[in-house]
Amino acid sequence: MTDLTHFDEAGASRMVDVGDKPITHRLARASGIVRMQPATRQLILDRKLAKGDVLEVARLAGIMAAKRTGELIPLCHPLPLDAVSIAFSEVDQDALRIEATAEVTAKTGVEMEALTAVSVAALTIYDMCKSVDRAMQIEFIQLEEKSGGRSGHFTR
């Protein structure tokens, strides 16, 4: 198994040097599930019932968090994102799925930006609905696809 690149030979954490890596177009797609009571899901999907748009709030929170990934994840490089988008879809009777796509033209990948967007969007759904469903769960946050770097095209 290869070494963890965020530690040097002496075990010290560091921001990996990407100075010599080529600048390429990079894309990452990540997803996650928010599990909830069917009634909560119905409330979110029916904006009239909810009297507001939970998913639009979550979407903006996720996009804004993606831009601050480098502040949150200690050894992540700050990246000048080209694009971020978040889509929601209906899965099962008791869950919503979040998918975030991030793109950049840079020396290093945007997996963490896509994963952070999904995570903060999910946390925001929880925050918006916790008064009616405190037991919601955030599940299966994972990388779906990654392209553009030296490590090749990854799809789950």
Add this chain to the structure above:
Amino acid sequence: MTDLTHFDEAGASRMVDVGDKPITHRLARASGIVRMQPATRQLILDRKLAKGDVLEVARLAGIMAAKRTGELIPLCHPLPLDAVSIAFSEVDQDALRIEATAEVTAKTGVEMEALTAVSVAALTIYDMCKSVDRAMQIEFIQLEEKSGGRSGHFTR
């Protein structure tokens, strides 16, 4: 089902007015799982093999993120946290569990702070190990306990 408190009668999002709520001691405990290859888990747990301490990096990232919850979650109140701590435990052969506890003496609860700490600690584990295990999953982020508010003591 009650209304979502983050929307007003007209459906506009808002920071709920907590001005009249009493200041009480509040605690929230949240957890999550990072699922990974057994070899990755072994690498994390054996600091000599990893040449560094992944979990300590993740712990600090989670604690620091908890302090910025009000910046990340759009309608969350900014809170002067009394304490935040994060513990890791070994579950299964292919997973690590994260548990965060947040405390505050304030007018509103700290669920979002505890959940944010777990989420960002999990994302940081992913970031530190993604070079060896890109398929890791973050699972079952959930509230475990909440005490101190009007809604009473919640345990999952």
Add this chain to the structure above:
Amino acid sequence: MTDLTHFDEAGASRMVDVGDKPITHRLARASGIVRMQPATRQLILDRKLAKGDVLEVARLAGIMAAKRTGELIPLCHPLPLDAVSIAFSEVDQDALRIEATAEVTAKTGVEMEALTAVSVAALTIYDMCKSVDRAMQIEFIQLEEKSGGRSGHFTR
């Protein structure tokens, strides 16, 4: 005319000492106008035409900015806001009005938070619509009401 409180006797800027001021409930209300082409205004108000909700994005941006007022305005005290809300109303044929209300239980007032919420909401409307109306203007950002401090109740 009294001195500017943000300078000391020697002319140095400073965060004014509020240590001895009583903690009271404080409210501030501020407003502003975004002037635009009638067609732009129509586009914003007709969410189907716009294919999205410009005002909800602006509202969230304003609320989130209010929470960060202490980071933006150099000598402002950081405040644990109790509540922030933003309302939009239709004025004239070529303008929308923004009104923000901020509340806190603290030693100092929340005028700057309310004014910052209005300003950033207005900037966000500009950003969302600049592709169709680059000449929009932000006008008449002003304090409407302030209560709760030593200086008494102010209304414009």
Add this chain to the structure above:
Amino acid sequence: MTDLTHFDEAGASRMVDVGDKPITHRLARASGIVRMQPATRQLILDRKLAKGDVLEVARLAGIMAAKRTGELIPLCHPLPLDAVSIAFSEVDQDALRIEATAEVTAKTGVEMEALTAVSVAALTIYDMCKSVDRAMQIEFIQLEEKSGGRSGHFTR
């Protein structure tokens, strides 16, 4: 009228993809007015009377805010600014004018950075002088000039 670019076909907000746009030098100039009592204006302009330099504080606040535009405006791209400057000028007997210029070599424009710089500089003047003139107004924040992008050279 063209669509609002910050929404996709389904009405979801997004950070527009600028990945394919060429990197060019871009400049934006924005302005705004702070209306105040003539005595307040006199106080600001006479640094001895004020015992400090209100405009220098406002200038720094505006420059620092320009650098954080991508954090404040939800769908704005983070930009590595080449330059930001702010100039003040005396207009009328009861007003000061703020003009900010921002430059970048990037795929997207810096209008929002220039407008944010003006807005936060204006808010800071308000904050510095509110103890003597609570009724000040911020007026006519607008784009004056924009160059360097596909949409050509704009001047008001």
Add this chain to the structure above:
Amino acid sequence: MTDLTHFDEAGASRMVDVGDKPITHRLARASGIVRMQPATRQLILDRKLAKGDVLEVARLAGIMAAKRTGELIPLCHPLPLDAVSIAFSEVDQDALRIEATAEVTAKTGVEMEALTAVSVAALTIYDMCKSVDRAMQIEFIQLEEKSGGRSGHFTR
């Protein structure tokens, strides 16, 4: 020697629980020296020669950084500062001294806020003058006084 309070019994870092500590008025005073060429010092002190006020920029940077101490120092509590001020004095022929005072009414002390204010003010002096004196040194950043907590009144 007592244990380091920021680690628990198992060696994990944590934000110390201050929930049971009384809220008291707390003050901390810290200082530091910036050593430079006499000509650089002369340039800073003679605002006409410098064509601007280096120390005022440094002062604002220090005050603003003090407000963000809880974001910079991983295990620091976020604190609602009552007051921050920074004074400069002339020492020796080749140095300037910075002194910052921070005050809060809270459960924990403001040493880190005062020390952060001094550090960032010193870094800003360096940044403003590095084009003329790259070899400047920041020296002797230290706590001068601390009062208000359980540990009693400290003076160096």
Add this chain to the structure above:
Amino acid sequence: MTDLTHFDEAGASRMVDVGDKPITHRLARASGIVRMQPATRQLILDRKLAKGDVLEVARLAGIMAAKRTGELIPLCHPLPLDAVSIAFSEVDQDALRIEATAEVTAKTGVEMEALTAVSVAALTIYDMCKSVDRAMQIEFIQLEEKSGGRSGHFTR
């Protein structure tokens, strides 16, 4: 002596225009000393005694602060860092030395990033150990090396 570049001809502070400067690889190395009681130093170096790793916490704080240098230092350009690392070494019986290296491929140098990393790492050591040694001093923060810009290779 040349002028201070952060002021324009009229004495106004500004972010210097780097639009016409070439993009080159740039490196900066800075260092600093934390002076403490020999027993404190022993405690830090013996992780078992300390029950935790003070230097790893300080290292992460320094790296994370380097990424936010543009937010802290008013007229600094925001930079997309390629790499940041921090090393500690044992000097004297009563001191530890911190050395930070920052690299970027950009139009302007990374001195401030390296100096900020050292400063915040030093402040974090102070914070972690202040309960046992309040009189610690941060000394001799200075630039050690700088390469890659128009001003040539600097070494102290």
